[in-house]
Amino acid sequence: MAAPIVSIRGLRKSFDDNAVLKGVDLEVEEGGITVVIGPSGCGKSVLVKHVIGLLKPDSGTIEIDGQEITQLPERQMTAVRRKFGMLFQQSALFDSMSVLDNVTFPLVEHTHLNQREMRDLAIQRLQQLGLTDVEEKFPSELSGGMRKRVGLARATILDPRIVIYDEPMTGLDPIMCENVEEMILTARQELKITSLVVSHDMASTFRMADKVAMLFNGRVEVQGTSEEVRSSRNETVRRFIYLSGTGPLTLEEAR
Ligand SMILES: Nc1ncnc2c1ncn2[C@@H]1O[C@H](COP(=O)(O)OP(=O)(O)OP(=O)(O)O)[C@@H](O)[C@H]1O
Ligand SMILES: [Mg+2]
Numbered sequence: 001m002a003a004p005i006v007s008i009r010g011l012r013k014s015f016d017d018n019a020v021l022k023g024v025d026l027e028v029e030e031g032g033i034t035v036v037i038g039p040s041g042c043g044k045s046v047l048v049k050h051v052i053g054l055l056k057p058d059s060g061t062i063e064i065d066g067q068e069i070t071q072l073p074e075r076q077m078t079a080v081r082r083k084f085g086m087l088f089q090q091s092a093l094f095d096s097m098s099v100l101d102n103v104t105f106p107l108v109e110h111t112h113l114n115q116r117e118m119r120d121l122a123i124q125r126l127q128q129l130g131l132t133d134v135e136e137k138f139p140s141e142l143s144g145g146m147r148k149r150v151g152l153a154r155a156t157i158l159d160p161r162i163v164i165y166d167e168p169m170t171g172l173d174p175i176m177c178e179n180v181e182e183m184i185l186t187a188r189q190e191l192k193i194t195s196l197v198v199s200h201d202m203a204s205t206f207r208m209a210d211k212v213a214m215l216f217n218g219r220v221e222v223q224g225t226s227e228e229v230r231s232s233r234n235e236t237v238r239r240f241i242y243l244s245g246t247g248p249l250t251l252e253e254a255r
Contacts, residue, residue, distance in 0.1 A: 004063075005030040005162055005194050006051060011060035013046060020046050022218030023060070028162070028211075033188060033195045035205045038215035039240070044198045047215065048164050051196065052084050053077040065161075082110065085155030085163040085193075093139040093150060099126070100135040103153045110158060125153045128190050129183060144172065145179040152183055162194040163187060169201045177201060181208055202244035206230060214240065 006028035013021040020043040028034045036044050049055045050062060053069055062069050069080055093102050103122040107113055113121070123135055129149045139147055148168065155163055165184065169177040181204045187193040199205050205212060206226040213223040214237055222229055222237045232238060 003030060004028055005065060006196070007061075007063040008047075008051070009061050009063075011047070011050060011062065012058045013043075013050065013055065014058055019218060021050075021057070021060075024215070024218070024220055026213055026220055026223070028194060028196050030161070030194050031188065031192060032210035033184060033197065033208050034211045034213065035197045035199050035209040036213050036215055037199060037202065037205060037240070038221075040200075042215045043218065044215055045166055048166055048196060048198060052081060052086060052164065082158060083161045085152075085158070085160040087148075087151050087155045087163060087165045087168060093147060093154070095139050097138075098135065099131075099137050099139070099142070099150050102139070102150060103135075103157055105154060106158050121157065122153070125157055126150070129153055129186060145176040148172075148176075148180055149183055152187065156187065156191060156193060159191075160193065162196060165195065165197045165199075167198050167200060169199060169204060177204060180204075184208060202241060216240075 004027035008024055008026045011021050011024040012019075024047060036047065038044055046055060050057055053072070057070055060070070064080055064083065067080070069077065072080065094105070097105075100119060100122055103126065104118040107118045107121065126132070126134060129152055131146060131149055131153070134142065134146065134150070139150065142150065152163070168180045168184070172180065184195050184197065185208055187195060209226050211223060212226055212229040214221045214229065216236055222232050222234045224232070229237065230241060
């Protein structure tokens with residue numbers, strides 16, 4: 001696979017005496033789908049917030065495209081953030097704004113395009129994500145899955161190189177989960193976007209991930225392809241996968 005677009009080395013972060021990250025090493029390869037799994041509270045959200053510079057580590061480095069970002073002043077970090085799209089659990093659309101205004105919002109903020117150009121770009125991006133004739137609608141008129149797609153259209157409208165999804169499937173029914181999965185795969189295929197996904201959904205993780213990294217006890221316990229992680233001999237990983245119901249193991253084997 002391609003070179004890493006994100007390189008995290010020795011990342012440590014404590015909140016008072018709560019040591020959350022204790023030396024995380026992780027590389028996110030360009031154009032691939034990297035999924036971070038791990039128990040609730042293990043620091044997955046804390047980790048991705050470091051990647052977009054919302055949190056500063058106690059020590060360790062994060063390189064984006066070879067540029068070390070942990071020491072960057074806020075003004076320069078804003079430029080780095082343009083390489084990212086973020087889709088958090090609540091897609092956080094503006095309810096009082098049309099779909100079109102939601103999707104063009106980053107263009108208004110960050111570009112000098114005219115109305116016509118912005119509209120064309122937004123409609124094209126919505127179409128790529130399987131949404132037609134929705135631009136005049138309001139978020140409340142759409143299904144949850146459609147809203148997520150609008151969120152992705154907005155997160156990708158500035159052509160980010162990488163999109164971060166923090167638990168995009170949580171709280172969705174199985175069909176909607178499949179929609180989100182397809183959306184992430186489409187982003188890779190159609191838009192050549194690198195995805196960094198935090199997920200609790202093991203089945204979809206194993207289906208779509210080029211790389212799976214399990215965070216446990218402040219470190220990346222195991223990482224590899226879906227197949228490698230699924231067949232890992234690591235006891236913690238085996239138990240985690242077994243309990244999620246997606247592993248080929250018996251409980252005896254998982255212990
Ligand atoms: N801003 C903060 N200040 C203090 N503690 C924090 C802060 N953010 C996170 N934490 C702590 O860091 C730990 C990891 O939190 P985090 O949200 O990263 O977990 P997570 O792996 O994303 O869990 P989940 O799967 O439930 O979303 C928790 O103990 C949490 O209380
Ligand atoms: Mg979280």
